Amino acid sequence: MDAKTTERTPLLHVKGASKYFGGLTALDKVDFVVYPGEVVALLGDNGAGKSTLIKCISGVYQPDEGAITFDGVAIHGRSPADIRGAGIETIYQDLALAENLDIGANVFLGKERKRRAFGVIPVTDDEFMRSEAAKVLERLDIHIPSLKQKLVRLSGGQRQAVAIARALYWNARLVIMDEPTAALGVPEQRKVLSLIRSLREQNIPVILISHTMQDVMEVADRMVVMLRGRAVADVPRAAATVEGLVTAIIGAGEMGG
Amino acid sequence: MTTAARAATAGLTPRNRALKLLAQLWSWLFLLALIIFFSATGQGFLSVRNFGNILVASTLVMLMAIGQTYVIVTGGIDLSIGWTVGLASVISATTMRNLANGGMDVSLSITLGVFAGLAVALIPGIINGALITRVKVPPFIATLGMFGIVRGAAFLLTDGQNVVGDLPAALRDSLRAIGNGSLLYSLPDTGQLYWFSLPAEVTGQQLRIVQRLLPYPVLFVVLMLIIFGFVLARTQFGRHTYAIGGNAEAARRAGINVTRHLTWVYILAALTAGMAGVLHVFRFTAGSPNAGESALLDSVAAVVIGGTSLFGGEGKLSGTVVGSLIIAVLQTGLVILAIDGLWQFIVVGCVIIIAVLVNQAQELIMRRQESALHGR
Numbered sequence: 001m002d003a004k005t006t007e008r009t010p011l012l013h014v015k016g017a018s019k020y021f022g023g024l025t026a027l028d029k030v031d032f033v034v035y036p037g038e039v040v041a042l043l044g045d046n047g048a049g050k051s052t053l054i055k056c057i058s059g060v061y062q063p064d065e066g067a068i069t070f071d072g073v074a075i076h077g078r079s080p081a082d083i084r085g086a087g088i089e090t091i092y093q094d095l096a097l098a099e100n101l102d103i104g105a106n107v108f109l110g111k112e113r114k115r116r117a118f119g120v121i122p123v124t125d126d127e128f129m130r131s132e133a134a135k136v137l138e139r140l141d142i143h144i145p146s147l148k149q150k151l152v153r154l155s156g157g158q159r160q161a162v163a164i165a166r167a168l169y170w171n172a173r174l175v176i177m178d179e180p181t182a183a184l185g186v187p188e189q190r191k192v193l194s195l196i197r198s199l200r201e202q203n204i205p206v207i208l209i210s211h212t213m214q215d216v217m218e219v220a221d222r223m224v225v226m227l228r229g230r231a232v233a234d235v236p237r238a239a240a241t242v243e244g245l246v247t248a249i250i251g252a253g254e255m256g257g
Numbered sequence: 258m259t260t261a262a263r264a265a266t267a268g269l270t271p272r273n274r275a276l277k278l279l280a281q282l283w284s285w286l287f288l289l290a291l292i293i294f295f296s297a298t299g300q301g302f303l304s305v306r307n308f309g310n311i312l313v314a315s316t317l318v319m320l321m322a323i324g325q326t327y328v329i330v331t332g333g334i335d336l337s338i339g340w341t342v343g344l345a346s347v348i349s350a351t352t353m354r355n356l357a358n359g360g361m362d363v364s365l366s367i368t369l370g371v372f373a374g375l376a377v378a379l380i381p382g383i384i385n386g387a388l389i390t391r392v393k394v395p396p397f398i399a400t401l402g403m404f405g406i407v408r409g410a411a412f413l414l415t416d417g418q419n420v421v422g423d424l425p426a427a428l429r430d431s432l433r434a435i436g437n438g439s440l441l442y443s444l445p446d447t448g449q450l451y452w453f454s455l456p457a458e459v460t461g462q463q464l465r466i467v468q469r470l471l472p473y474p475v476l477f478v479v480l481m482l483i484i485f486g487f488v489l490a491r492t493q494f495g496r497h498t499y500a501i502g503g504n505a506e507a508a509r510r511a512g513i514n515v516t517r518h519l520t521w522v523y524i525l526a527a528l529t530a531g532m533a534g535v536l537h538v539f540r541f542t543a544g545s546p547n548a549g550e551s552a553l554l555d556s557v558a559a560v561v562i563g564g565t566s567l568f569g570g571e572g573k574l575s576g577t578v579v580g581s582l583i584i585a586v587l588q589t590g591l592v593i594l595a596i597d598g599l600w601q602f603i604v605v606g607c608v609i610i611i612a613v614l615v616n617q618a619q620e621l622i623m624r625r626q627e628s629a630l631h632g633r
Contacts, residue, residue, distance in 0.1 A: 038503045081512065096510045100503035100570035101496070109500055110511030123491040150570075153623070 011036050011074070011205055012057065012088075012174055017066035017076075019052050025140030026052040028229040029064065034174065037203040039196055041216040043249055044226035050209050053177055053226070057207075058090045059083040070174070087173035090179065091163045099152040099159075103144065106151060107136065107166045136165040136170055140198050142191075157188030168204070175199055176207045181215055193219050213242050228249045273623050280619035284562055284579045284612065291583060295590035302593050305445075305468045309475075310431075315585035316478045319534040319578065321549060321556035323485050324526030326577045329560050330489070331522055332502045332569025333396035337385060337403035338530035338556065341378050342549025344411040345534025349374025349420040350544025351414070357428045367431060374535040375528065381407050382527025386520030393479070411546035421544035429542045436539030439469035440476060448535035474536055479533065486523075498522060502569030555584050558605055563610040583608060 010033035017025040023061040027049050034040050044050045057068060059080035068076040075083050084090075097171050105112075108129045115125040130147045137144060142161040144154065151159055160180055167175055177196070181189040189212075196219045199206050210216050216223060223240050225233035225248040233248040278542065296303035321338050330337045353370030357363055383402050388399040415421055424432070434454070442451040444459065445466055451459075489495040497518050500508040509515050530549065537548040559580035565572025584605055591601050 096504070096507040098500040098503035098507050098570070100499060105496060105500070109507065110497075110513045112496055114493060117491065121487075122493070124493055124496050 008035055010034060011071055013072070014053070014057065015067045015069075017053070017063040017068060019056060019061060019063050022166070025229050027056065029066065030226075030231050032224060032231060034205045036205055036206060037200055039200050039206045039208055039219050041220035041223045042207055042209045042226065043216065043223055043245060045249055048226040048249075049229040050226055051178070052229075054090065054207070054209065057083075058088060058176060061185065065194045087171060088176065089170075089172035089174070090176040090178070091160070091200075092178055092246035097151055097159060098119065099162060100150055100152055101241055102126075102130070103137070103147050103162050103165075104133045106162055107133040107169050111163075111170070132169065133162075133165060136169045137161060139168065139202070140195055141204040142163060142195070155188055156184045157191035160184075160192050161195055164199065168199070168202075172204065174205050174207070176209075178209045179211065180208070180213060181210065189215065213245065216245070217242060225249055268460055273626065276619050276622055280564065280615055283615055284564065284576065284583065287608070288579055288583050288586065291586050291590065295586065295593065299590055299593035302590060305443075305470070306466070307589065307593075309472060311468050311582075311585050311589045312475045313469075313472050314589065315535060315581050316474045317533050317549065318552045318555045318559055318584060319478050319581040320481065320529045320536065321552055322559040322577045322581050323481060323574065324466070324529035325556045326560050326563075326565055326572060326574055327485075327489065327498055327522045328396070328526045329557075329565050329567060330498050330502045330569060330572050331519060332505070332567075333389065333519070333522075334400065334557065334567070335385065335523060335526045336397065336400040336553065337381050337407055338400075338526055339549040339551075339553030340404055340407035340411055340546070341381050341527050341530040342534040342537065342552065343546040344407050344414075345374040345531040346544040346548045347411050347414050347421055347534075347539040347546055348377040348544070349535045350424070350538045353428055353432075353538070354421070354424050357425050361452065361608060363427050363431050366428060370538070371535050374530040374538070376533025378527050378534060379524055380527075382524040383520070385527070386523035389523065390516040390519045408546070408558070415544075415546055419545055419547065422542075432539050432542045435473050436542070437469075438473050440471035440473065441469075443468045443470055474540060477532075477536070481529070482574060485529075489574055494518075494521075499570055504569070504570075542617040555581075556603070558609050559584055561609055564616060566616065579613075 012032075012034040014030060016029045016031060017027050018029055020024070030049070030053060031215045032053065042050050044055070048156075052061065056063045056076070059075070059078055059082065063076055064225040066076070067074060070086055070088060073086070075086060075088075078086075098109060098181075101109070102125060113125045113128050113132075115128070117123040134147055140161055142158065142165070144158055144161075151162060154162070164175065180196075181191050184192065184242060193215060196206050196208065200221075208216070210222060217240065222239050223233070223235045223237070224231055225235075225245060227248065228251070232251075233245075235244070297322050301307060321342065324338060325335060349370045352373040353366045356366035356369055361369075371466055385396075385400055385403055388394040388402075389396050394402075438454070440453065442455055443449065444451075444463060445468060446463070455464075459467065489498060497508065500511070500513060501518060505515055533549060533552070534544075538544055560572065560577050561567065562580035562583055563576025563578070565576060578614065587604050587608075588598070588601050591598060591604070
């Protein structure tokens with residue numbers, strides 16, 4: 001599964017993307033690819049351009065130059081909803097879940113499954129939604145004791161699992177995770193990392209933005225480092241060291257020649 | 258999750274459930290305690306006739322509180338519905354009177370009057386919805402503004418009068434037959450039951466003791482509670498109402514049209530207020546700009562006492578029913594005990610604060626248990 005020797009085509013291909021905010025160059029001709037079934041870590045200091053790149057991919061921003069294709073189809077210039085519909089799901093830190101609702105309701109939020117009560121009145125089919133949610137969580141190897149619990153009663157890692165389950169259920173083909181372990185305790189962080197692995201096992205690539213070097217070294221197949229709006233390093237797992245990555249992140253290698 | 262952790266969750270869940278049950282049930286228990294207290298101390302409180310009166314009296318607040326529950330579940334509030342009740346009652350009564358005086362058939366006048374009242378009530382709802390969702394005026398401010406506008410409009414329409422009366426006698430009789438009527442009557446001295454209306458031989462003293470077992474206003478409100486309770490608890494519309502109250506941004510990202518949904522919720526609040534206004538005309542054979550004035554804060558109180566969070570996302574219509582009943586029982590009970598009616602405000606005020614404290618305490622205890630469980 002070496003990306004360089006196979007004739008595999010990238011699922012996501014960012015070609016020479018640039019983005020300017022006034023006089024500031026947030027992205028400077030960035031090339032970035034994601035192949036099916038790989039976990040790509042996106043590294044960089046604050047302001048290096050990680051978030052801008054992610055927002056260009058998910059449609060929140062439009063790149064000023066360059067092109068983005070997903071499965072061979074150009075997606076730059078399309079709306080966030082459109083891009084999500086195409087299968088790129090971004091899981092944000094604030095999770096975008098309704099914590100006052102249960103797991104089934106969240107997985108199906110906005111796309112509720114209905115049945116006919118008394119043969120006529122359309123009502124939400126909560127049993128169906130719960131059992132479908134349970135099946136997806138099963139695929140992620142997540143077991144939640146009571147599916148009727150509201151999300152506010154779940155741990156941070158379990159909520160991440162619900163967000164991922166929702167993406168998975170609606171056929172996400174690429175998952176972007178922004179600092180997924182940032183607000184979690186250590187056991188919860190382990191759980192999220194194993195979630196990322198199970199996504200890879202299902203051949204769903206993940207773009208992982210993280211500051212936690214340990215997490216990155218543990219799950220990523222490839223590390224892309226950004227510095228001042230440019231992608232300055234692209235290192236496969238086998239060749240990566242923490243020292244090397246940190247040097248690239250702070251730009252010391254470049255400055256030292 | 259480890260086996261130990263799972264066992265811990267399983268061990269705690271029933272306790273959490275018991276706590277939650279207590280937090281939900283306390284208002285029912287409080288209502289029961291009030292009824293027992295007033296029955297024991299108040300002469301004539303414990304009677305079918307009095308309970309019927311309490312239920313009929315509670316219909317105004319209950320109708321307004323239906324819409325208010327939806328609004329508060331979304332995390333908003335509607336302060337304008339009190340005057341929407343008045344506006345609807347004034348328009349409804351005026352329309353009926355003018356049409357009947359113009360020679361129109363009484364039932365047709367009433368029907369058109371009902372629709373006129375309901376239709377005019379929708380206007381403040383539509384404007385509230387537009388202000389809140391499109392211009393992003395906070396619900397408190399938008400509906401406070403509407404409070405003044407609708408109040409002024411209602412009084413201007415009556416030239417500053419408090420009552421739209423002078424209804425023709427035939428119209429008055431027809432309205433009263435519904436507004437004060439009952440599907441089932443009983444005479445306690447004979448035990449005789451009568452459907453739809455009392456026979457002519459029931460007169461004088463008997464009229465004073467006759468029991469209205471199924472008053473039409475109560476039946477109507479029960480029907481509305483069933484419909485709107487079902488919609489809130491079981492349908493997609495209800496689910497989206499909760500989702501918006503829980504996390505409007507998440508709802509938007511999930512593809513829910515939050516703007517349209519919230520607009521419908523404020524229209525719904527105006528509609529149930531309009532129903533209350535029209536019901537006022539049937540009960541009192543008159544329209545009045547201030548028909549719902551005092552009931553506005555009662556409607557908010559009923560929702561809060563019923564366990565609905567002002568932060569949105571939580572609450573049930575059944576809780577609102579209990580909240581409305583607590584207020585109605587207090588009002589009647591204090592009158593029967595010959596306690597100054599002003600005490601009612603103090604007691605209801607205390608109950609609101611207790612309601613919020615109970616919910617907060619329950620939330621706090623459950624959160625503590627979870628923190629321990631998740632090792633946070």
